[in-house]
Amino acid sequence: MMSLGPYASFIVTSYAAAALVVAILIGWIVLDYRNQTQRLRELDRSGITRRSGRSAMDAS
């Protein structure tokens, strides 16, 4: 077992905070992607297409 000495709480808090912030960033980006693709799918279903005539979901 790794010993972190008398300042273990500072070390653990630092790593936990980094993990939490990175997890929030990843979660936000994943949710944003789902949100945007869902909105594009809805627009596609309602017949709104890009000027090029390609589907709104193309290459996404």
Next chain:
Amino acid sequence: MTLIDLANPTRFLALTARVLPWLAAATVLLLAIGLYQAALAPDDYQQGATVKIMFIHVPNAWLSMFVWGVMSIASLGTLVWRHPLADVAAKAAAPIGAAFTFLALLTGSLWGRPMWGTYWEWDARLTSVLILFLMYLGLMALWRAVDDPSRAARAAAVLTLVGALNLPIIKFSVDWWNTLHQPASVMRMGGSALDKSFLIPLLVMAIAFTLLFVTLHLAAMRNEILRRRVRSLQMMQASRVAFSNEMGAGARGQNASKEIGAAG
């Protein structure tokens, strides 16, 4: 594939779809190796185990400046070369840079309390990094305040380039002023002052966090392209609705005048 080829958002989306899984896997692998090495690193003869905070504090501090550097190059791309993806890159990087800067400040503060006896000191390094964090928040607020992305892009690009003046101030603050924060110990004249047992895990963690940034940045850029696609399609939809309403109103007006004429 050149930078010009990537100016096509559809081509960029196809590239990110191919590259992102590999980047994510490399990031996870390197982070796992870095964390394992950090756990095995010996205690410092002065700082004890608190030296382990360095393995996340330093990469985040480096990235806080690196991300602003990336945004500055992207801003030049917006203002000088007018690259279509330049402002997408700058906008997508800002929240990620803000998160890294926040972590640099937080972990620095948590490292400072046991080593310096204080969480915070208004010295040049800490204050200039706090200013960087506030500039990130200001940029994000600017992007949200202006509805049209192309108009927001130019203002944000100018602000980013002005803010880049803070980067050398952060880097050299420990040399120019008498600060509580220690001077550079890795990237300095005469080589690193760190022993290999600390330096190797630190470099692995720095590369891992840089890969994390690249992965998150590409994913955030993809989201921004899709958001703009949604916006333009919604505007197209709104203009179609407005056009059909106008046509309907015009037809009703013609019918009404015919009825009046018939009645007369």
